Amino acid sequence: MFKVVDSAVPVACWSCSVAHNESTLFCPHCSKIQPPPGGDYFSVFGLDPRLNIDLDALEQEFHRLSRKLHPDRFARARENEQQWSLADTALLNDAYRTLKDPLRRTEYLLKLHGAEIGEEHAGKDRRDISRVPADLLEEVFDLNMQLEEMRMAHEMGESDPSLEASLSEAKRKFTGLQEAVDRDLRVQWQAWDEGNDTTRQATQNMMVSLLDRRRYLSNLVRDVSETLGA
Secondary structure (H helix, E strand, C coil), rough: CCCCCCCCCCCECCCCCCCCECCCECCCCCCEEECCCCHHHHHHCCCCCCCCCHHHHHHHHHHHHHHCCCCHHHCCCCHHHHHHHHHHHHEEEEEEEHHHHHHHHCCCCCCCCCCCCCCHCCCCCCCCCHCHHHHHHHHHHHHHHHHHHHHHHHHHHCCCCHHHHHHHHHHHHHHHHHHHHHHHHHHHHHHHHCHHHHHHHHHHHHHHHHHHHHHHHHHHHHHHHHHHHC
16 A cells, blocks of 8 residues: 655645645645646655555556546646646656666665765776776676677677687676675665664665676676677
8 A cells, every 4th residue: 555655845736725745746635636746756656765665556556647647638628737747747657667666766765865876976887997896806807808809709700609608608697696686685675664864874885885786797797798699
């Protein structure tokens, strides 16, 4: 079930003037559509900002709100209501895409708490030695050499079954490491959801580190896939 989160800033409905939660898409008193609300993506669905959420309930609420916001319902409404149906729908879609994906949801919630996450903070170049996880340093060095060899072979129209097998094995390993990171993140979700402001800082730091590692591994898997043509 969804728990309605009360907003700290009540606003008056444009139609009936009754005060309501600023994150509400529809006035709870007169049911009129409201302008795109403030607040975060969780509040759009009436959710507490948590990492463990009921995905089935999220999907059901998404479809319910999507039907209510559909532009066809406002074909004969005022122009401002027609515009709000489009804007609210766009907001709803963005919120749903973010919250249904476990990694995007984690990054989004941590960013709400001031964490610096993303390529702009982690570095984009997998060959940047300062970004390589210490335990993968030797393997990444070998992998980069193998990737260059494979690209050269492709340019010359040659094949190297042994090199292809080695790269395929590396891809399987890095994919497995990604899955291990996902498991570790879920452990941290529980610690975050049950924690307080003091304990959450350590949990946040751990999740930021895990996300950085996963992003690096994801880039490695992508590079190997692209080079193998798989």
